[in-house]
Amino acid sequence: MEYNLQMYNEGCDLVSSIILNADLDGLKNIKTYSYEMAGKYFITKEKRFQFVLCVDEIFSNCIVHAYEKKGGDVEINFLVKDQYLITDIRDFGKGINIKEKDRYLSLNENLLMFSGRGLFLVNNLCDRLLIKRCKDYGTFVRFYFKMEG
Amino acid sequence: MIIQAYMQSGIQILKVTGEITYENYLEFGQNISKAVEGSNKVILDLSDLKYLNSMGISSIVKTYSYVKKTNGEMILSSLNENIKKLFVITKLNSIIKILDNLDEAIKYFSIH
Numbered sequence: 001m002e003y004n005l006q007m008y009n010e011g012c013d014l015v016s017s018i019i020l021n022a023d024l025d026g027l028k029n030i031k032t033y034s035y036e037m038a039g040k041y042f043i044t045k046e047k048r049f050q051f052v053l054c055v056d057e058i059f060s061n062c063i064v065h066a067y068e069k070k071g072g073d074v075e076i077n078f079l080v081k082d083q084y085l086i087t088d089i090r091d092f093g094k095g096i097n098i099k100e101k102d103r104y105l106s107l108n109e110n111l112l113m114f115s116g117r118g119l120f121l122v123n124n125l126c127d128r129l130l131i132k133r134c135k136d137y138g139t140f141v142r143f144y145f146k147m148e149g
Numbered sequence: 150m151i152i153q154a155y156m157q158s159g160i161q162i163l164k165v166t167g168e169i170t171y172e173n174y175l176e177f178g179q180n181i182s183k184a185v186e187g188s189n190k191v192i193l194d195l196s197d198l199k200y201l202n203s204m205g206i207s208s209i210v211k212t213y214s215y216v217k218k219t220n221g222e223m224i225l226s227s228l229n230e231n232i233k234k235l236f237v238i239t240k241l242n243s244i245i246k247i248l249d250n251l252d253e254a255i256k257y258f259s260i261h
Binding site: 024027028045046049050052053056057060063064107111112113114115116117118120121124125 | 170171172200202203204206207210211213214230231234235238239240241243244
């Protein structure tokens with residue numbers, strides 16, 4: 001199922017837009033930027049931590065899964081709408097297997113599995129999560145955090 | 150990320166300082182695995198661990214499983230509230246013992 005960005009952006013105000021390479025430098029940059037965003041929109045350390053972690057997890061997925069550590073562009077948009085800070089992260093790599101989405105968002109029966117908790121954590125920390133496989137290629141992830149203060 | 154390893158009362162204590170992220174989770178995993186070799190009582194003191202993502206969690210889980218497989222036990226101590234919440238959400242707190250501070254963890258091993 002492809003996503004329609006125009007539909008998802010209705011009524012949203014774009015705060016900022018960045019394109020980074022899916023590599024370690026890109027990850028460091030987006031984390032730094034996310035801490036700044038978190039400082040503007042969240043008061044509690046808990047919420048700031050959770051927000052940065054969600055960005056980290058999705059961006060890390062772009063590095064490891066979307067581009068298989070070969071690098072590639074990642075577009076990140078921060079928007080606000082109705083008291084929510086919305087983060088969009090879009091890659092142009094290997095798209096997510098959308099049939100497996102429910103599995104990625106659930107906790108494995110084997111709690112001691114050695115990987116695969118990233119999306120589950122994001123789903124449980126943010127207020128809302130959307131994941132779409134893009135029509136051309138890549139994956140679009142959007143998550144919402146209610147602003148504080 | 151720094152790991153200080155020392156023995157106390159026959160317990161291998163590993164104090165982790167800093168952050169565990171995509172950048173260093175493999176190095177972290179390798180280092181703590183090496184440090185726990187031959188130990189059947191291990192405490193991971195996370196009092197100075199500021200940030201941890203799912204990859205860091207996986208490294209801790211891997212080491213826990215290794216210690217368990219060799220008939221040992223590994224406890225986590227002194228997690229900050231943000232990190233503790235991650236272990237609760239993933240239900241790992243139902244499997245891996247998490248204690249509030251290092252003294253409690255050392256005391257646990259003196260009884261068990």
